[in-house]
Amino acid sequence: VQLQASGGGLVQAGGSLKLSCAASGRTFSGYAMGWFRQAPGKEREFVAALTWSAGTTSYTNSVKGRFTIYRDNAKNTVYLQMNSLKPEDTAAYYCAAASGNYASTVPVTPVVYDYWGQGTQVTVSS
Numbered sequence: 001v002q003l004q005a006s007g008g009g010l011v012q013a014g015g016s017l018k019l020s021c022a023a024s025g026r027t028f029s030g031y032a033m034g035w036f037r038q039a040p041g042k043e044r045e046f047v048a049a050l051t052w053s054a055g056t057t058s059y060t061n062s063v064k065g066r067f068t069i070y071r072d073n074a075k076n077t078v079y080l081q082m083n084s085l086k087p088e089d090t091a092a093y094y095c096a097a098a099s100g101n102y103a104s105t106v107p108v109t110p111v112v113y114d115y116w117g118q119g120t121q122v123t124v125s126s
Contacts, residue, residue, distance in 0.1 A: 001025040003117030005095045010123045011085055019080040021095030021117055028076040032102035035069060035080045036110060037091035048080060049106045058106040085124045092119035
């Protein structure tokens with residue numbers, strides 16, 4: 001699976017961005033998908049993820065109520081809608097795909113993800 005992330009940019013605090021992650025290669029619908037982010041000098045952290053059916057989602061506490069992850073299996077694409085952005089959301093955002101049995105549970109640790117896209121930079125100015 002090859003993943004291509006896009007949609008990052010510079011936005012003022014309170015603004016919105018929508019990230020996209022387009023997948024190619026193997027059957028996209030069989031993978032759980034996640035978004036992670038990494039700020040300079042910090043470890044990569046979990047942001048959001050969903051199962052292959054999108055029946056289960058998970059978010060890190062700091063983005064709950066502001067970010068929404070969803071997928072369109074027909075388009076082989078997963079999205080991260082980010083609203084009410086804050087300066088602390090500034091980071092490189094990475095999408096990832098996990099091939100394990102994640103029909104009802106959501107993987108939240110980077111190590112279980114098999115494929116990664118390149119990062120897309122999100123910068124939120126105050």
